[in-house]
Amino acid sequence: MMPNVAVAVFILAMIALVWLLQKREFDQQMAALRRDVQWAEQTLRLHMQSDREFLEEIARDAADGGVSNPSFQARAAQYLAINPHLSSITWIDAAKAVRNAVMATSGNHAANGSFAHWEQTQGFMAVRGSNLPIYTKTYVSERFGPTFEFLVPIHRGANFMGAMVAAYPLSGMLDHLVPAWFSEKYHLSFTDAGGKLLAANSTAQPLNQGLNYSMNFDPPGNGMQMRIAGYRDDADLVKTLPVALITGLSFLVIWSLWSLRNNLARRIRAEDALRAESNFRKAMEESMPTGMRAIDMQGRITYVNAAFCKMVGHAQADLIGVTAPFPYWPPECFAEHEQTLTHTLAGDAPRGGIEARFLRKNGERFDVRVYEAPLVDASGRQAGWMASIHDITEQRRARAELEASHQRFMTVLDGLDAAIYVAGLEADEILFANKAFKNIYGHDAVGRNCWRVTSACRPDPAQFIAAARKLAPHQTPLELHDTELQNRLNGRWYQVRERAIQWVDGRVVRMETATDITDRRNMEELNSQQQERLQQTSRLITMGEMASSLAHELNQPLSAIANYNMGCVNRLQANDYRPEELLAAMQKASVQAERAGKIIRRVRDFIRKSEPNRTAVRVAEVIEEAIGFAELDARKAGARIDVSVPPDLPAAYADKIMIEQVLLNLVKNGIEAMHDTPRSGRALSISARANGKDFIEVNVADRGSGVPAGQSERLFAPFYTTKPEGMGMGLNICRSIIEFHHGRLWMVANPGGGSVFSFTLPLSPR
């Protein structure tokens, strides 16, 4: 800003100086011009004054009659001779006729006595009127160009007797009254009142436009103006030289200032860049976690960075200039460090760096890796060694942790019984396989083609919901497929799940998890078989229910038939009847007989479908299966089931499913009965033993609340229930089933609390 202002001020000052110089020069010229003009005007006036005196003298003489024509001639000619600026002197009488005239040169335009120009006439009239001398307006004479005249009246008293007239041609005045030096220097011109140029001394030279001066030319007056202008002279060049010099020098100065400024700006920029670079380097050095330490060729520390100071806990000032042993060497490692330093100074430091133990100021030890590099100064000479020091304690810990976590990961994966492998998508090579997988497909599986390895049990990739190869990493994880497959080699069933996941190296891979579900499938199969049998059993249960309602239902038509029949008999015996009455009753009776037949047919149809299938049944097996069904209930209720069956117990002759159903019913009842028993006491014991020669007795003993003494028989009645949602048919049917097998079902109180339900079954006929 300031330099710019200074430059502007300088330029303005220079302009002002130049302007002042010019002005002063002009003023001087103007002053000279004015002086010269005044002098010229003075000269003209003096001449015209003497002309006037001459004319007045001769006019006075003429009025006194003292002037004759010859004397006039002589006096006028003499005067004209010494005053060449006049063209003529004429004596005009009162009648406006030329009495006498003398010309400067031969020829008189007014010799004929007439006034050739209106201005002359006007002048004469004015003189005659006023009897005072007067100058006429300018007119253009044929010989002399623009001319004016001076008329002096001749009078005696008020008697006007004519006039003496002198003619002033302007060219003559310029030629004779203006000296040569003036004409050389100035351009002198006359103009009339309208500004029209009348005469000028010369126009040969170019005019200096600014240098001119106008003034009224009076006498003769009449608005005539005299104008003087200076010529442009060669001396101007000399005068403009300093100005030119000043201007040129100014430009030079400004240019050098400009260059200086640019130079300065460049320098500032360079400095800024340098500072920024230096700050950047400093920040970099400060932020770098790597410690830097330089030693000179004598092993003296010449430089340490902030990270190094932080690492060892010493201030920079405490380290610079120190020689071995350095304060960060742990005492127990002195020998090692000495040896390393010797090697380093000898230039034998290993390129891969060396690991060492450093001592922190607070006594802590830490592990570092040190890389040494030669330090070369500006002249290319080695000045020492620069070491970069990395704290590897954290790194070592992280590595150890990573290893441990990998170990854990592998332990978990190998511990899984599901077979897991991960395969790349391009070459389908197995990238990873856990122990369960290797146990099935061989321990050399990793690296081989996954489809070939798992050919015995692999899903069809065409059924995957997406082509894994087209998936981008951000779309993972994605479930591709989930199916159940049987391994053709070992015959076991697996639930095979395919997932696209992102592998550790970032690419998308496919992970297969094969979970062995053979047991579950077997269980399901078993369950469905049981379900089937249960359905059959439920038919039996329904049959039991029907048996109960059958009696009632069948009673209706049978009773009705008997009634109709006896009604007829009674009437016939009493001999009190109408045949049509009897007929109607008989018909009604047969309708009821049909009704009974339908009921029986329905039951028979039903029973035919659920014929019991009696075979030799091992009671232990039946108990085991029944418990299998009740296990879930038992676990939910927190009840324990104890089974005690002698191994030599003979087989019973029964329908296995029906008996199983009875047992399951009893077991479930027992578990439910123990609802209010403390958890620890919830034990259900099932036992079987021989009952006499022909029967097997099965007991189901619970530790529940028991049954009130008088209620035990009601338990077996239909529709009797203690459960809010119960049908009340369970025990009734159980008894029906057992009785169907020619056994017995009964209940007694358990001596230790609760109830014991027992039933007997016949031994199978050998």
Next chain:
Amino acid sequence: MTEPRVHIIDDDEAMRDSLKWLLESRGLEVELYPSAEAFLRAFSSDFCGCLVLDVRMPGMTGLDLYEQLRARASTLPVIFITGHGDVPMAVSALKQGAADFIEKPFNDQDMLRLIEACMKQDRAAASKRAENAIAARRLESLTQREREVLDLIVVGKLNKQIADELGISIKTVEVHRSRVMEKMGANSVAELVQLVLKSRS
């Protein structure tokens, strides 16, 4: 008082119809109702005869109806018809004082015997009720003083004792006594006592 009838309540139409046929062959008046509710709607306290009631019916059961009738102080004898498995129910009904029950399918002779026994029982009960009503009416006709004298006669007091107790003369007691015997239509003290007991039942 309506005619003695056998009121049969059974949801099975054939059962109702056939029973009617059977009972009418023995000259019994029979009324049929398809449900307990229908019977209750028709019921009036002067029903007589007997009730034949099916235990198991949809809606109100035979037992429910029986309880309802007891609540209304009906003395109609009831015969329950039970089916297979209804025995415990019928037993509990019997314990509550029901007349009898008969299990399906039943012997028509048994059924007729039961019904006739019930009709007879109801008739006896009805005549007894009538006698009691007469005794009660006669008792009503006594004056206050005669009533007092009667009460004392019934507990076996002599005329003198009555006169002392009531503070009246023996003569007056004798007059009251003869008026009481006349009004009550009794020939002896024993008859009088019987009448008083009837009137109180």
